[in-house]
Amino acid sequence: xxxxxxxxxxxxxxxxxxxxxxxxxxxxxxxxxxxxxxxxxxxxxxxxxxxxxxxxxxxxxxxxxxxxxxxxxxxxxxxxxxxxxxxxxxxxxxxxxxxxx
Numbered sequence: 678x679x680x681x682x683x684x685x686x687x688x689x690x691x692x693x694x695x696x697x698x699x700x701x702x703x704x705x706x707x708x709x710x711x712x713x714x715x716x717x718x719x720x721x722x723x724x725x726x727x728x729x730x731x732x733x734x735x736x737x738x739x740x741x742x743x744x745x746x747x748x749x750x751x752x753x754x755x756x757x758x759x760x761x762x763x764x765x766x767x768x769x770x771x772x773x774x775x776x777x778x
Contacts, residue, residue, distance in 0.1 A: 689734045695721055695732035697740055700758050708760035713745065 684694060699717055703710035718725045735741035742759040 684740065687740075689740075690731070691723075692723060692733040693734040695723075696728060697735055697760070697777045699740070700728055701760050704758075704760050709757060710760075711755045711757050713755040742770055 684697060696717060699721055700710055700712070701708075703712055712729050714725050717723075718728045721728075723731075732741060732743060736743065740761050742761065744757040744759065746754040746757050748754055
């Protein structure tokens with residue numbers, strides 16, 4: 678996968694870049710994925726609060742869109758994350774492996 682070079686020119690923290698890269702690796706061809714915040718935090722060795730801060734930074738810079746997801750019975754599920762930017766999958770399947778716990 679090739680990430681947009683402009684991500685390093687934006688005023689975002691290195692932790693936000695890490696979260697962006699993590700989500701980009703999980704994303705399908707449409708740039709969508711839905712790992713839980715807990716999974717992201719554990720895999721990147723960050724606190725959940727730091728992950729939420731990273732989401733806010735990425736959204737403010739137009740690199741991420743978060744959409745809530747709900748169970749049929751009405752309970753909350755992990756959010757759907759839509760990656761914005763020039764992400765090109767490396768493999769022919771169009772998706773990198775990602776464990777979502």
